[in-house]
Amino acid sequence: MSPSRTFILRPVATTLLMAAILLAGVTSYFQLPISALPEVDYPTMQVVTFYPGASPEVMASSVTAPLERQFGQVPGLQQMTSSSSDGSSLITLQFTLSLNIDVAEQEVQQAINAAQTYLPADLPNPPVYSKTNPADAPVITLALTSPTMPLSKIEDLADTRLAARSPPSASGPTRPPSHPTASTSRMSARPSPPPTSTRPKAVSTGLRKPTRSAPTTSFSPATTTPT
Numbered sequence: 001m002s003p004s005r006t007f008i009l010r011p012v013a014t015t016l017l018m019a020a021i022l023l024a025g026v027t028s029y030f031q032l033p034i035s036a037l038p039e040v041d042y043p044t045m046q047v048v049t050f051y052p053g054a055s056p057e058v059m060a061s062s063v064t065a066p067l068e069r070q071f072g073q074v075p076g077l078q079q080m081t082s083s084s085s086d087g088s089s090l091i092t093l094q095f096t097l098s099l100n101i102d103v104a105e106q107e108v109q110q111a112i113n114a115a116q117t118y119l120p121a122d123l124p125n126p127p128v129y130s131k132t133n134p135a136d137a138p139v140i141t142l143a144l145t146s147p148t149m150p151l152s153k154i155e156d157l158a159d160t161r162l163a164a165r166s167p168p169s170a171s172g173p174t175r176p177p178s179h180p181t182a183s184t185s186r187m188s189a190r191p192s193p194p195p196t197s198t199r200p201k202a203v204s205t206g207l208r209k210p211t212r213s214a215p216t217t218s219f220s221p222a223t224t225t226p227t
Contacts, residue, residue, distance in 0.1 A: 041133065043095040043104050047071075047112070049127040051120065052087045059084035066118035067091055067127065070111040076104065092132075101131060 007014040049063050064084045071080055071091065076099040082091045095104045108129050116126065142162065144154050 040097070041101075042097065043099050043101040044132050045093045045095075045101075045104060045108055045129055046132045047089075047091040047093065047108065047127050047129045049089040049119075049123070050087060050125060051089070051123055054087055056084045056086060059087070059089045062120050063123075064089045064091065066115045067112070069118075070115040071108070074104070074107045074111055076107075089127075105129070105131070 047067060049059075049067070051059060051063055054062070060082075064082050067089070068080065068082060068091065071077065071093060074093070074095075076095045077093060078096050079094040080091065082089065084090075093104075093108065095101075112127050112129065119127075142158075144158055144162075146154055149157075
């Protein structure tokens with residue numbers, strides 16, 4: 001007996017069964033959970049160049065601009081942002097999701113080699129590139145201070161209240177050291193002063209201290225939009 005014979009002889013039941021399956025699929029689709037921060041590994045790379053003593057304007061014209069012209073020719077490039085500050089240049093390259101990060105790494109290396117002739121001759125070191133994940137950037141930074149509580153109680157409050165309520169992550173919240181780093185002999189000869197009640201307690205997630213920089217530019221293979 002053919003399995004399809006039952007469905008052919010009972011067309012009404014077959015139609016109701018297909019309608020039930022379709023309704024269950026539509027209902028299940030809208031019940032699927034949606035992650036606010038999905039774990040997507042974007043093929044992103046950062047290129048850092050150091051030129052001690054150069055101003056942000058010199059870095060933008062002599063270092064960042066030649067590198068951007070070469071990176072703009074890399075296939076699969078989706079977005080490029082750059083930031084020039086005192087003595088340093090940071091270029092972030094984001095590629096399409098379909099591009100392998102290893103292939104993008106080779107393309108970036110070739111672009112850096114092609115831009116060497118356009119960079120300053122007295123550049124101490126060539127540009128350095130590295131893989132990065134934009135999802136690792138912190139989304140919030142908190143600082144705690146109290147005019148009456150000592151530093152030890154503020155630390156306990158941050159560990160027991162804030163850290164317990166923060167969502168789990170791969171690295172977790174980072175904290176700066178409570179005391180300066182020094183050798184044992186020097187610390188024994190010069191004891192550190194006792195903590196005061198007005199000293200703030202900072203819970204940092206890794207944001208950099210902002211520096212004076214030139215205007216940040218945003219680039220895409222089709223258009224270039226200043227921001």
